[in-house]
Amino acid sequence: MSTPAEWDESRVRQLHDDLTDLHEAVESTSAHGAEGDPDPGEGVRQLVTTILSQNVADENTRRASESLFERYEDFAAIEAADQDELAETIRVAGLPNQKAERIQRALAAVREETGGAYSLAFLDAMDADNAKAWLTDIKGIGPKTASVVLNFTFGKPTMAVDTHVERVSKRFGLVPESASNQRAHEILGAVVPDELTYPLHVLLIRHGRSYCSARNPDCANPVCETYCDCEGC
Ligand code: SF4
Structure with a gap:
């Protein structure tokens, strides 16, 4: 269990590594972002x-x-x-x-x-x-x-917070439950290291789709044992 105040860059890097172990690695930029021009x-x-x-x-x-x-x-x-x-x-x-x-x-x-x-x-x-x-x-x-x-x-370091990213980030305590989508963008933009912006976006979506659905989450996975901050799961 962790609170938003406990999240710092090193913990976000650890989360990225743990999600990568569970869901496979993601390139640091999207196909287009990698082209640079x-x-x-x-x-x-x-x-x-x-x-x-x-x-x-x-x-x-x-x-x-x-x-x-x-x-x-x-x-x-x-x-x-x-x-x-x-x-x-x-x-x-x-x-x-x-x-x-x-x-x-x-x-x-x-x-x-x-x-x-x-x-x-x-x-x-x-x-x-x-x-x-x-x-x-x-x-x-x-x-x-x-x-x-x-x-x-x-390839700019702007984390896109879709419905999966927002839900999982809140359950992990990365973002306060009460935060608006705008505020979630600001918080994740501040705490996520630039080069992890795209991979963490993809990994949080994968985690949301594979395990952390809105209504019937499958909580028996090693990442959630460490990071989930939500009540009742
Ligand atoms: S423990 Fe369950 S509710 Fe919490 S983040 Fe994981 S899948 Fe979602």
Whole structure:
């Protein structure tokens, strides 16, 4: 059992190692982040796909993304599309009108920032905090979406806190139970060593999916014997 105050960098490193023993190692950056010099449109595609993924299962995100990029030939066409038609195209992702509006607003922000290009390459030159602030200034882009784009595309140390990461982090006492998602991003961003940002994100998701489901957790595993801080399990 541990309280949030007891978590420091060395304990987070130990947690990473113990999760790795249970779930197998994860590279320190995502495939795109490892390239260091991503395709100019890669970050924008990641941004659009991550907006589609908000509050929906991965399979629906994949189908909506396929449908979107099959229907429109480039980002300019997506931004210029009739919003109802765009919403219909991505309907399988859920909240289609809201997501269509967010996608078009985000594309407009990128185009205006660059003077016409659909590229987020300019974020690579910023530090993580400024890059995240630029993205989250766009209405509808929260800390999770911004963190995914910056970590997965540019390898920046921005931990994306999805539902699995948040649930397991709270049960381990890494993040207080009462913390908002925004606060969870801040806490994990401060305590997780930069190079463990991506692997720990993946490992916490694996742990959430394999053992620590929301309603019927399977608590008989060696990592949880050491780290779980929740009551009643
Ligand atoms: S002991 Fe159970 S509830 Fe606690 S983190 Fe592990 S799986 Fe989740």
